[in-house]
Amino acid sequence: MNRPLSVVLAGGGTGGHIEPMLALADALRRRSGELRITCLGTARGMETRLVPARGYDLRLIPPVPLPRKPTSDLLRVPGRVRRSVAETRALLHELTADVVVGFGGYVALPAYLAARRSGIPVVVHEQNALPGLANRIGARLAARVAVTAPGTPLHRGEHVGMPLRRAISSLDRAARRAEARTEFGLDADLPTLLVFGGSQGAATLNRAAVGAADALTAAGVQVLHARGPKNTDVTVPARPAGGAPYVVVDYLECMELAYAAADLALCRSGAVTVAELSAVGLPAAFVPLPIGNGEQRRNAQPVLDAGGGLLVEDAELDPGWIADRLLPLLTDPAALAGLARHAAAAGVADGDERLADIVCEVARR
Known part of the structure; x- marks a missing residue:
């Protein structure tokens, strides 16, 4: 030719x-x-x-x-x-x-x-x-x-x-953790929950995470929360001096830095999201969209089968679920490390x- x-x-x-x-x-x-x-x-x-x-x-x-x-x-x-x-x-x-x-x-x-x-x-x-x-x-x-x-x-x-x-597929989360947490104003050593609902945010995730803010930060868990650019009403009162940070942003321009900063994600289970999280070895609690033909639940299934995440239905996600299910994981370094290994095993x-x-x-x- x-x-x-x-x-x-x-x-x-x-x-x-x-x-x-x-x-x-x-x-x-x-x-x-x-x-x-x-x-x-x-x-x-x-x-x-x-x-x-x-x-x-x-x-x-x-x-x-x-x-x-x-x-x-x-x-x-x-x-x-x-x-x-x-x-x-x-x-x-x-x-x-x-x-x-x-x-x-x-x-x-x-x-x-x-x-x-x-x-x-x-x-x-x-x-x-x-x-x-x-x-x-x-x-x-x-x-x-x-x-x-x-x-x-x-x-x-x-x-x-x-x-x-390539910025995602080649990400070394451990190597970039300190840089990422500094970028978002997070503590270098505290366990970190990343909350995001896609580029526009998700009302269910926003309500549940904000409602659990006091329980999370009181237990020493910091939060990076992307609320969506139109959801300016989603706010969290200032944390007490010396407490764990709760950082709210409209949108995450560099998802690779957000992944590097986090130990666990709370998110929807769109195909790209699931693929990115497993590729970088970040475990997640997936909340499938309650509409459509059920593809988001299916997207998450390989990671769930590998032991690299959890699934909660949209109607069941509330502050109590976060406190009961995610908080114990976030305060258990060995459990988090195990979830991360299994998530990575499901990734390509x-x-x-x-x-x-x-x-x-x-x-x-």
Whole structure:
């Protein structure tokens, strides 16, 4: 081939699709600066901000959202699919694409269909333990199918793990603990609970953690709590002089530092979150979203099976649960160390490189 390989990545909408897409892009770029990498997205997704910020070319296609329930809008889907596939097919031709890699969602489906009609091989990556519709269709059309969690029910799925940012996958928590705790104004030696509910925060986690603030800090446990940028009403009264800190921030810009500062996390169990925590060996109490099709509970299951975390239902999480279940762990260094070892055993730190191997093999075939 007398030109660089052209790799097209389709994964817009939410961070759960975009972050693994960008981690793969970074892994491909480390292999060769001559690779042509193009990301597909839509005008309404987070990719319009995140992809250019990471230095990648973003091309926009019409979205094809699929109604979750049978409504009159379902009748419009075939027409939308045809229009989007036609535009995506023209774009793939313009890019002389050698391979299309999809991460699911309403950006991936037209990319899969356009690639199939153009004779371009497809690689599918599924982040969740329970696949979505786009990837269930894409898996039937793909040359290779990669999954994050073992046992994911997807046609011909190969377990490769989650592609993660190198800042996460290469994190040495112990080596960066002192730096991280200084950065957040935490004590260098106290056990630390990290609370976060995704980029927007989570009301259930916010209420429970704030309600348990006195019990935690009185027992010598400090807290780093990301409440979400819109949740400015979530506050904690000033701690008594000499007591354990309770630090509230709107958003965590550097998750790797937050992971390094913490001994245990209280969080949702989105696919990327679970993969990051296990890759860095940080145990967690997972609180699956109470809506959806149950994929968050499934995401956490491999870590739970390995003994690297706990699970509590959203309706059961309250200050009393934190005091009864998490406080004894946080004040038991041996128990924390055991949980951390088991969490790390369930993690995959090189999912980006494993997926890059597959993509390069398919593209050059």
